Amino acid sequence: MDYKKYILPHIWNLKPYSSARDEFKGNEGIFLDANENPFGSGSVEYYNRYPDPLQWKIKEQIAQIKKCSEDEIFLGNGSDEAIDLLIRMTCTSDSSSIIVCPPTYGMYEVSAAINNIPLTKVNLTTEYQLNVDSILKTIDSTTRLIFICSPNNPTGNLMNREDIIKILDSFKTGFVVIDEAYIDFSDQPSFVQELSKFPQLIVLQTLSKAYGLASLRLGMAFANPTIIKLFNKIKPPYNISGSTQNLVRTALENNHFVAESIKQLKINKYHLITELKHIIGVSTIFHSDANFILVKFIRAHELFNYLILHKIITRNRSNVALCNDSIRITIGLESENKELIDKIKIFYTKNDV
């Protein structure tokens, strides 16, 4: 792939800001280069020093976990930073466009709007799968990004692998972004393993879900090293704070926690679905490969408000394309799921179905 043709020229040619810590890489010495406070921080001592701008120590760990190379990894302040940077490096208002497949994660559309980039929606099928023929027909000479979320939010299911491959095989004049925020909960392999086959592939993952680190804000993009270099060139120099880097490193050493969480959440999901199946007000429980389920209810709006009244917060997706009367429920602790089931049962006993 001739990357230069699909990256905006002002980005391709950009001379990035060179930070003090870019220019000297060692750990030891007398540091008089970055105008830091030599006395410390008033908190833990190391916070007075600027952090590693390229977060090599975390990348070393992630490369091992995800079985890829360190130079195929970009780390951002949440996945949203990667989404925004991707749009900014590939799209311009007057001659580029983006394809998304609703119902899906809302940030692609918001980020396109912030950057004033035209966006075309190709809805999923009624089975919540990619409408491949429609997507291929929609692609034109302006298309630079296609966002595919798998497992998809808010529907919870994986997209058919053959469909994604079909799109990757046909579209080579821009980038295909596969958002795998929930891949750790599914039993399918990640598309990170396909990077060498598809130079236009970009995979997004996050530590916010299975890894339990939503508050630290660490999103990952996996792509060809040429694309990663462009990310690094246009990101704010110190986009991942030193405290986040340290906390993430410790968390990644504890791989037992993630595996145990996933295992337990799968069990909890199974029990929650089993209970829901017995409730008359439940119309459909959609198949989920994630840590949440989308459920179609009779009188969903009323149920949603009733749950809030009892301090159970779910996500009402009733107004989203193809999700009428549906609520997205995150899998919680056993006790939390039991509370939820109890309240739903009471709701439908009080309100005859």
Ligand SMILES: *Cc1c(COP(=O)(O)O)cnc(C)c1O
């Ligand atoms: C939660 C989520 C993310 C993660 O966002 P972060 O900014 O990394 O917390 C990305 N994509 C989808 C589809 C999500 O649901």
